[in-house]
Amino acid sequence: MAELEKFAHYLICQATNRAPVSLPRVSEEVVCLGFDPGTESLVEIHIVSDGESFTGNEKLSFFERAWNAAELESPSFSRILDVGESDGMLYYVTEVSDGEFLTDYIQRHGPTEPTLGLALAIELTDSIILLQPHYRLLMGVRLSNLLAIVTEGAYLTLRLIDLGLARRESRRSNEFDLDQPMKEISALLYYILGGRPFLPGQPGQIEGLRRAPDDLKTLLRRTLKPDATDLPDSLESYRRALRQCLSAIEEADRPSGGAKFRSLA
Structure with a gap:
C-alpha cells in the first residue's frame, strides 16, 4: 500500500518517507491513518480484505455486521463512520482512537x-x-x-x-x-x-x-x-x-x- 495517496474518497496520511501511516489494531486488518475531506477530520481506515477472498454471502455478512456495529453508541467502542467497498477491497472507517x-x-x-x-x-x-x-x-x-x-x-x-x-x-x-x-x-x-x-x-x-x-x-x-x-x-x-x-x-x-x-x- 506504499503507493496509495487516496482510498475511496479519503486521503491517506503519509510519513516522511511517503509510506502510509499505519496503526496497530487487529491482525486481520490493514489500518491506516486517513483524512476525511468532507468533515475535515482524521479517521482510521480499516481494510479487511481484498474482496476476492470473500464470497458473496461473506461480503453480505461483513456489511450487515459492520452496519450493526455502527449503531453502537458507547465510548467503549470505536465509532464507525462509514462502511464500503473500493477497488474490490472491503473497508470500514472509524474515529481515531488515541490510546x-x-x-x-x-x-x-x-x-x-x-x-x-x-x-x-x-x-x-x-x-x-x-x-x-x-x-x-x-x-x-x-x-x-x-x-x-x-x-x-x-x-x-x-x-x-x-x-x-x-x-x-x-x-x-x-x-x-x-x-x-x-x-x-x-x-x-x-x-x-x-x-x-x-x-x-x-x-x-x-x-x-x-x-x-x-x-x-x-x-x-x-x-x-x-x-x-x-x-x-x-x-x-x-x-x-x-x-x-x-x-x-x-x-x-x-x-x-x-x-x-x-x-x-
Whole structure:
C-alpha cells in the first residue's frame, strides 16, 4: 500500500518517507491513518480484505455486521463512520482512537489499584451486555484487543477495537458459550491487578493478589477455576457481583460518620 495517496474518497496520511501511516489494531486488518475531506477530520481506515477472498454471502455478512456495529453508541467502542467497498477491497472507517494497547499500558505503569481494576471490569462488562442484542457481533468480539485510553478528565477507560468484522462468521448461535465473557473479563481483571497473565491450573495465583480484598478473590476463584460450575447465571449478575466488590472497598475507605459530618456550631 506504499503507493496509495487516496482510498475511496479519503486521503491517506503519509510519513516522511511517503509510506502510509499505519496503526496497530487487529491482525486481520490493514489500518491506516486517513483524512476525511468532507468533515475535515482524521479517521482510521480499516481494510479487511481484498474482496476476492470473500464470497458473496461473506461480503453480505461483513456489511450487515459492520452496519450493526455502527449503531453502537458507547465510548467503549470505536465509532464507525462509514462502511464500503473500493477497488474490490472491503473497508470500514472509524474515529481515531488515541490510546495504547492495555498490555503496553500495564507494562509501563504496573498493576492498578483494586478500585480502578474493578471499575474497568464493570465498564467492560457493560460493553458486552450492550452487545447481547447484536448476537453476531458478540460471537466475534475479542477481549484480547483492548486499547487503554486516558480521557480529557484524566480517567482511564478501555475501548474494544475487535468485533470480528474482518473474520468470517463460523459459529452458530447454539455453539456460543455465554459464560465465556465472564471468564475472559475475570482473567483480564486478574491481569490488571497482578500485572501478569492468569495461567489456568497453576495454584496460588489469586492468593498472590495482596491488595485485592477477600470477596474479590472469592469471585475470581469462582469464575477462573477450570471446572467452574457455579458461575453467575448472567452477565448482569456478574456485573452486580463486581459492583458489590467495588462498593465494599469504597465503604471500607469511607471516613466514619463522626469524622465526615462535624458540627459547625
